[in-house]
Amino acid sequence: MLFYEFDQNNTGGTWVADEDLGYKVFIEADSESAAVDKALDIGIYFDGCRTGNDCPCCGDRWYEPYGAGKEAPTYYGKPLPLTEAENPFGFWGLPIVVHYADGTRKYYDEDGGWFDTFEAYVSVNGKPGR
Numbered sequence: 130m131l132f133y134e135f136d137q138n139n140t141g142g143t144w145v146a147d148e149d150l151g152y153k154v155f156i157e158a159d160s161e162s163a164a165v166d167k168a169l170d171i172g173i174y175f176d177g178c179r180t181g182n183d184c185p186c187c188g189d190r191w192y193e194p195y196g197a198g199k200e201a202p203t204y205y206g207k208p209l210p211l212t213e214a215e216n217p218f219g220f221w222g223l224p225i226v227v228h229y230a231d232g233t234r235k236y237y238d239e240d241g242g243w244f245d246t247f248e249a250y251v252s253v254n255g256k257p258g259r
């Protein structure tokens with residue numbers, strides 16, 4: 130199994146973050162098409178501009194998986210979590226959410242922390258999304 134990466138664009142000047150969605154979403158799956166199916170289940174959508182959901186000047190919020198599947202969730206080639214030095218630009222205050230095939234999730238913050246629940250992420254980092 131591999132991890133497929135879905136990147137969020139802040140179309141219309143807003144981000145979306147919740148138990149399932151963050152700055153980036155990684156989905157562990159047997160294939161890219163299985164990862165896309167799971168993505169659609171958790172609220173990721175494609176062609177947002179064409180369907181009128183997203184701002185046409187900003188572009189679509191979500192895209193098909195970025196690159197091939199990876200052995201582990203990474204950010205610019207570095208495995209999560211990143212130290213602050215490895216991540217000077219942060220994640221815009223959002224978590225990176227990793228969905229494992231067994232149904233568990235992990236939430237990585239931009240300062241090298243990671244959490245087993247969204248509530249735990251919020252208790253340390255505040256409520257994301259704006």
Ligand SMILES: [Zn+2]
Binds near residue numbers: 184186187
């Ligand atoms: Zn726009």
